[in-house]
Amino acid sequence: MEEIIMEHAGKHALVTGGGTGIGAGIAIALAEAGAEVTITGRRTEKLAEVAAKSPRLHALEMDVANEASVRDGIAEAAKTRGPIQICVANAGIAEGKPFAKTTLADWQRTMTTNLDGVFLTFQAAMATLGPDDPARMIVISSIAGVRGLKGGPAYTASKHAVIGLIRGLSEEYMKTSITFNAICPGYVDTDIVRNQIPGLMKRFDTDEAGAIAAIAKGNRNQRLLEVDETTSAAMWLCSDGARSINAQTVQISGGQV
Template sequence: MHPKSGGIMEHAGKHALVTGGGSGIGKDIAIALAQAGAEVTITGRRAETLGAVAAEHPRLHAQVMDVDDENSVRDGIAAAAVARGPIRICVANAGIAEGGPFEETSLAAWRKIMTTNLDGVFLTFQAALASLDAETQARMIVISSIAGVRGLKNAIPYAVSKHGVIGLIRGLSEEYMRRPITFNALCPGYVETDIVRNQLPGLMKRFDVDEDGARALIAKGNRHQKLLEVDEITAAAIWLCSDGARSVNGQTTEISGGQV
């Protein structure tokens, strides 16, 4: 059993969808939801990666989908809903992280991040909501970042995109207040995932440090100066999906080892 699923089949019979479910935070959340009884559609651009993850649990189902492409999102989520039912749990996790000085940021780079991190969430939520009738209970969660609640130098487009998805869930929580749907954001600090690991070579070269030194530099971005583990984010997501969180709506949960 996943360490955060508790062996409780709370989500038996529900259909969950996790974008970016082929690695990192998305993969871990998807596995936990499957072990809690949900039929989980995992989406991403690489069929081989998704297939390998889906093979890890019989309730994981691969769906090739690119959040940068409107038709891919709408058609992919509609097909998943036909196959496994309305999207009762939607985790908008797919995103990219790129940085650099603001004055050197091109409009193309800006738009690339907005398309994936903000437009992709808009499309995912809109398509998932279209699968629901007015009475169906649902949970919509976006994986934002501590960059969504504070400034982050040398990553302005990323920070703006993560601020944007928080505005999205706050607005949606008001618009759908009379329906049994909640919208919330998780805001992790620096997590031990491929996104962090991919930054290590550049930091090693820039600061003339070894891999441990580069990892320590990133960890300083968390208040307790340790990298977060993926299961910490999964635990928060599983709680937001639980019946006990049914009145938690329009909120941000910051996971960064201390006050942001």
């Protein structure tokens, strides 16, 4: 019988927003590759559903918009499972609103979760590392991080900002074994996208299939992406073969942006 090689056996990975969609897909794949994976989020029932899929998946209620929650939660996870050598900052919110109607509260809510949350997650995770520990720090940005998104100025700005963050960090830690990269998916078939369907059905006076088609037009191949396409990109960035991939934006949109 052929031996199954688990590349990430003995490593501790942390995935924020790991209870659904892209985060859950990445967390499960990392566990299958042998890592002990801490999955975080605000909805304990969703985390529990994912954690039940593998004994290497560990649920941790944590709110990336709350500094104490992030620092205390990550410190406790590291105390239990060791330094975090793979960190996937996936948690985020997507709220569309025209610029003229975007309030300061709207803007700050988006930045607190999508940008401040990544800053806190990376800083707390890196604090668990020893001076020579290799690590992979990955943020799930968006195609909106490399182009403008009509009707979503705050979201667009936040996703551009996290790309600036990983580029700055890659320069600061260039001579170490820590890499920083961003994955920029287009429209992926997840709950966060599916939740837009009722509003689009009403807006365009169409059925569910028509609403899905309208969303899919945002991808160059005009189909919704599957979660596993983003998962595969993340697993590649975590692999030993990607050890010199640093400060890059991996765009997944079915074509050129």
